[in-house]
Amino acid sequence: MALSLTIKEEKKLSRPDIFFSLARVPGTHQVYCGSSDGAVYFTDLQAEKPEPVVLDGGAVRHRPGGYVTGLALAADQSRLVSGAYDRQLIWWDAASRKPVHAVANAHAKWIRKVVASPDGKLIASVADDMVCRLWDGYSGALLAELRGHEAETPHHYPSMLFTCAFSADGSRLATADKTGRLVVWDVPSQQAIATLDASCMYTWDPKQRRHSIGGVRSLAFSPDGRMLAAGGIGQIGNIDHLGANARFRLFDWEKGETLAEIESPEFKGLVERLAFHPQGQWLLGCGGDHGGFAIVIDPATRKIAYEGKAPFHVHDFALTESSDRIIVAGHNGLAVKQVAAA
Amino acid sequence: MxxxxxxxxxxxxxxxxxxxxxxxxxxxxxxxxxxxxxxxxxxxxxxxxxxxxxGRSVILLWLAGGSSQLETWDPKPGRPTGGPFDAIPTSVPGVHISELMPKMAKRMHRTAIIRSLNTRDGGHGTGAEMMLRGRKNEAALQYPDLGAIVAKELGRADSRVPGYVSFYSQTEGRGSGKLSPAFLGARYAPMNLDDSTMPPNLSRLEAISDLDHRDRARLRDLLSARFASGRETETMRSHASAYARVHGLMSSEPLFDIEQEPQWIRDQYGPSLFGQQALMARRMVEAGVSFVRVSRAWWDSHGQNFETHAEMVPELDHVMATLMDDLDQRGLLETTLVVAYGEFGRTPSVNASLGRDHFADAWSAALYGCGIQGGAVWGKTDEDGRKVVEGEVGAGELFATILAAVGIDPNREYHVGVRPVPLVNPGILPIRSLLA
The missing domain is CATH 1.10.10 (Arc Repressor Mutant, subunit A)
Incomplete structure (x- = not known):
């Protein structure tokens, strides 16, 4: 039976800033959001009048303008780790919401993503220095460096390492860059065990405008770890804009095979975040261009089961345990959306 | 006329x-x-x-599409409009520019910045037309572009190289603000090198020997001189001059051959097309070309502004710094003015695609070399870069400053029929504090 569902908006908060990252406290509608102003905000979305509150009263924050692009809860939810364009990682005590540890130059360039392993013991960060670093989720000690991405694009411009994702059992970590190169790492041995190609998401314009755009912006392993999904944007004709349709590529990463190439017929822009339903029933991708979208793919048929507008360009989202709610964060807003059978 | x-x-x-x-x-x-x-x-x-x-000349680094002043010369770190890049100190105390420009930051004592351009036109075509002419064309009068004026004023009549060369390799925006000598005449039109650094049809045909080629030229000169005897007219002079220039161009074929440069110098400019064309520009001013435009398109970052500028600004930084050093080492920096700007800047507001849109109300340009007071900063924008709060200037003042820097009186007049046409509109003055 074909998957049929719909997504409706339940609550929305408008913001003057941009929320680039989001971490949800398990079992609640409480979220942390990383802002374009360099601060991390806590919001209880079940409150009558939800109001984002800046952590530590703003006394400690990332550099103003250092977009906070990575947030993850680790170490049995006792630690919140934030990473930003200011190259810094900060470990916060989740109970007191005070900083307990900071690494000023965790990376040499902008930090693009911070994720926690499913057991919360590891934090992975990726940055435009093209290195993935593994950190102790609790103490913040540096444990390993994974280097498998070129510093430059084939056209001699700086590349960017946009995203990473752990598999559900924590044994695999995938990283992906601007040129569409994906690397799958064996976490215990820290060895690269597969490389994949999604260069269809990278546009280099050699003649009209002579620069590039795009890249793989999001990754997710299926719950069984066999399928790896990558999200981005298709080939762009006019790279002044995010002027191509949202694109997904599904891999059987162990075989190195592309299972499906899926392009939204309706929505343009970047797929900024991907997540599978906990039982693998669907794959959700959110993102946008000037507007936002939510697209659901049926992994069985490898076809789009639903696509609809999001209230804004979505940079990150979180699913509730029952997957009946999606909390989305993005350009000038934060929202709760309800997922229901159509 | x-x-x-x-x-x-x-x-x-x-x-x-x-x-x-x-x-x-x-x-x-x-x-x-x-x-x-x-x-x-x-x-x-x-x-x-x-x-x-x-011996003076101008190199215009034409930043087509409109680069962001906030990611180059007028950063606003920490402000809601500032974007994610930091500002860094420069060799001039108190002056900060974008962290994307560390090389120019070290050379700021030799560079002048205008941070207060309000040119009031956010259209690619009309903005480019104005920024290349210092004013808008009139319905009944088209103005010559900057290169044509400089070629006329600084070029030598007996020059064997072109007075005005324009590189524009990318296709987007190539037709915007179309270059034209207008009433100055085709003599001052640019040699456009859009698809190749080598002018087409420059080489002598293989079927014609060098001796034959020279004999033909001698015969043509003889016949021309005989015909011209007693016919001293502008047309005759133009005819003779055109042939002399063609001969000059053919003999200066190596000028257009970048392979003539040592590899280590080519490496210094880097592998980018922009860098290689900047090196060509240096070769040209060294050989006597008065005006070279090197276009770097396309900066029109309505989407993903920061990633676009993360690619393009370091390249601009590298090219500007390398060109400065190279000109300096050859003793050409005192006689060569380098100017970098486009048709407008970009909005302080960041749109939902993380882009910046067209913005002409408060943006920047940079100048170094001939006639420029290094380290000078003219004008100021407000804390969010939304408007000019000090020293507002327009395209005319920038134009007048460029002309004055290379010794051309901006107040001089041409005549179109009986109508006097000043190089800049009446009342427009150069920015004196930027001039050495």
């Missing part, structure tokens, strides 16, 4: 003056001082001005 010269308004006088100056300069200033009869025939101030201009 006719035009006046700087001296008495006759093209003949203009040419003889240039010939006199070029001959005098060729044999040194001592000889010049001895030719008092010639000096008496000319205005002394004019001679001084002409001497001052000798």
């Amino acid at each position: 006719s035009e006046s010269s700087f001296f008495c308004g006759t093209p003949a006088h203009d040419i003889s003056r240039r010939a006199f100056l070029s001959q005098s300069l060729a044999i040194g200033s001592g000889a010049l001082l001895g030719t008092t009869g010639a000096i008496h025939a000319l205005d002394e101030d004019a001679v001084n001005a002409a001497l001052k201009k000798a």
Whole structure:
């Protein structure tokens, strides 16, 4: 039976800033959001009048303008780790919401993503220095460096390492860059065990405008770890804009095979975040261009089961345990959306 | 239509003056001082001005599509409009520029910045037309572009190289603000090198031997001289000049061959097309070309502004710094003005695609080299970069400053018929504090 569902908006908060990252406290509608102003905000979305509150009263924050692009809860939810364009990682005590540890130059360039392993013991960060670093989720000690991405694009411009994702059992970590190169790492041995190609998401314009755009912006392993999904944007004709349709590529990463190439017929822009339903029933991708979208793919048929507008360009989202709610964060807003059978 | 010269308004006088100056300069200033009869025939101030201009040239780094002032010369770190890049200190105390420009930051004491351009036109075509002419065309009068004016004012009549060369390799925006000598005539039109760094049809046909080629030229000269005898007209001079320039161009074929540069110098400019064309520009001003436009398109970052600028600004930084050093080491920096700007800047507000849109209300340009006061910063925008709060200037003031820096009087007038046409609109002044 074909998957049929719909997504409706339940609550929305408008913001003057941009929320680039989001971490949800398990079992609640409480979220942390990383802002374009360099601060991390806590919001209880079940409150009558939800109001984002800046952590530590703003006394400690990332550099103003250092977009906070990575947030993850680790170490049995006792630690919140934030990473930003200011190259810094900060470990916060989740109970007191005070900083307990900071690494000023965790990376040499902008930090693009911070994720926690499913057991919360590891934090992975990726940055435009093209290195993935593994950190102790609790103490913040540096444990390993994974280097498998070129510093430059084939056209001699700086590349960017946009995203990473752990598999559900924590044994695999995938990283992906601007040129569409994906690397799958064996976490215990820290060895690269597969490389994949999604260069269809990278546009280099050699003649009209002579620069590039795009890249793989999001990754997710299926719950069984066999399928790896990558999200981005298709080939762009006019790279002044995010002027191509949202694109997904599904891999059987162990075989190195592309299972499906899926392009939204309706929505343009970047797929900024991907997540599978906990039982693998669907794959959700959110993102946008000037507007936002939510697209659901049926992994069985490898076809789009639903696509609809999001209230804004979505940079990150979180699913509730029952997957009946999606909390989305993005350009000038934060929202709760309800997922229901159509 | 006719035009006046700087001296008495006759093209003949203009040419003889240039010939006199070029001959005098060729044999040194001592000889010049001895030719008092010639000096008496000319205005002394004019001679001084002409001497001052000798050998000067301009390289325009045309940032087509509109680069962001916030990610280059006027950063606003920490402000809601500032974007994610930090600002860094420069070699001029108190002056900060984007962290994307560390090389130019070290050279800021030799660079001037204008941070207060309000040009009021956010259209690619109309903005480019204005920024390349210093004003908008009129319905009944098209103005010559900057390169045409500089080529006319600084070029030598007997030059064997083109006076004005324009590189524009990317196709987007190539037609915007179309270059034109307007009433100055085709003599000052650019040689457009859009698809190749080598002008087409420059080489002698293989079927014609070098001896045959020279014999043909001699025969043509003989016939031309015989025909011209007793027919001293502008048309005749133009005819002869055109052939001389073609011969000059053919003999200067190596000028367009970048392979003639040592590999280590090419490496210094880097592998980018922009870098290689900047090196070509240096070769050209070294050979006597008066104006070279090197276009770097396309900065129109409506989406993903920060990633676009993360790619393009370091390249601009590298090219500007390398060009400065190279000109300096060759003793050309004092006679070559380098200017970098486009048709407008970009909005302080960041849109939902993380882009910045067109913005002409408060943006920046940079200048270094000939006639420029290094380390000078003109004008100021508000804390969010939304408007100019000090020293507002427009395209005319920028244009006048460029002309004045290379010794061209912005107030001089051409004549189109009987209508006097000043180089800049009446009342427009150069920014004196940027001039050395």
